[in-house]
Amino acid sequence: DAGVTQSPTHLIKTRGQQVTLRCSPKSGHDTVSWYQQALGQGPQFIFQYYEEEERQRGNFPDRFSGHQFPNYSSELNVNALLLGDSALYLCASSLVDRVYGYTFGSGTRLTVV
Amino acid sequence: QKEVEQDPGPLSVPEGAIVSLNCTYSNSAFQYFMWYRQYSRKGPELLMYTYSSGNKEDGRFTAQVDKSSKYISLFIRDSQPSDSATYLCAMSDFGGSEKLVFGKGTKLTVNP
Numbered sequence: 001d002a003g004v005t006q007s008p009t010h011l012i013k014t015r016g017q018q019v020t021l022r023c024s025p026k027s028g029h030d031t032v033s034w035y036q037q038a039l040g041q042g043p044q045f046i047f048q049y050y051e052e053e054e055r056q057r058g059n060f061p062d063r064f065s066g067h068q069f070p071n072y073s074s075e076l077n078v079n080a081l082l083l084g085d086s087a088l089y090l091c092a093s094s095l096v097d098r099v100y101g102y103t104f105g106s107g108t109r110l111t112v113v
Numbered sequence: 114q115k116e117v118e119q120d121p122g123p124l125s126v127p128e129g130a131i132v133s134l135n136c137t138y139s140n141s142a143f144q145y146f147m148w149y150r151q152y153s154r155k156g157p158e159l160l161m162y163t164y165s166s167g168n169k170e171d172g173r174f175t176a177q178v179d180k181s182s183k184y185i186s187l188f189i190r191d192s193q194p195s196d197s198a199t200y201l202c203a204m205s206d207f208g209g210s211e212k213l214v215f216g217k218g219t220k221l222t223v224n225p
Contacts, residue, residue, distance in 0.1 A: 004156070033212070040121065042201050042215030043157065056212060090156050100147070102213070104156030 002027065004093050004105035012111045013081050021076040021108045025093030029103070031055075032074040034066060037088040037107070049074055050096050081112045116140050119202055119216025128225050132189040136202035136216045139183065143204040143214075146178050148187045151199045151218065160200075161187065192223045 005024040013019050025032050031050045035043035045058035049068035063079045072093075078085055088107040095101055119136045126132055134148075145164055149157035161176040163169045163185075169176045175188040185204075189196055199218040205211065 031211075035213075040217065042117075042119070042203075042217050043213070044215070045212035048211060058212060092156075097211070100145070100159070100162045102159065104149075104158065106154065106156045 004091055004103050006089075006091050006105035006108050008108060009106070010109045010111075012113060015081055015083060015112055017081050018077065018079045019081060019110060021078075021089050021091075021110070023074045023076070023091030023093075023105060025072050025074070025091075026103045029093035029095055029101075030072055031094045031096045032068055032072065033092045033094070033102070034074070034076045035090040035092065035104075036060070037090055039087070043090055046076070078110075083112050086110060086112045114139050116214050117202065117204060117216045120219055121217045123220040123222065125222045125224060126192055128192060128194060128223055130192050130223070132192050132196070132221060132223075134187040134189075134200050134202075134219050134221070136185050137183055138185075138204055138214075140204070140206065140214070141180075141183070142206040145205045146176070146185050147203040147205075147213070148174075148176055149201040149203055149215075151201060153198075157201055157203075192221075194223050194225050197222045 033048040034046040037043040047057040048055045068074045090107045091105045092102040147162040148160045151157045166180045173190045177186045201218045202216040203213040
């Protein structure tokens, strides 16, 4: 049974560009959350999607947006990239309202130069 | 003041040692407490979780929550080199939010 799959694994972008990261949730899960983990820090909540709607959002600017598709997969889009956006972006899937049931992917390492 | 504080270490111990990892928090609404383990270049994986105060044991791992002191701990007995990883505490108030609030993580190395 595949867990959470994220693509790509690594990405290098230039300041000002736009990036799209993708996530396929664990089979049977219907909720996807995105976290940003800067080097040496814990993950920080970006937002959560359920039933194709953004359910909750953390303290991130509007440059960060997302989408969930009918098959529960999700995309994270970041516009106008800044150097400070360099981080590991983690996708976590779960069943709705199951705070203990998060499964994390291995992440996408984004470097902005 | 950050919502969750965790000593980043690094922590280096000999094989077989007892390891104590700790977090403090400021948000009294937190009810769900979790410990995640993160190996290099991997995502976090859930080790243990507890609801409200009390202790929970699972094999070599024991999680403790003291809500009166806003303090949680993870103990690892008979530590092994394979336990070498970064350990992250995470918390949620769940009723109002499903987001997890993480500590910075403690990097643990168990030396053979």
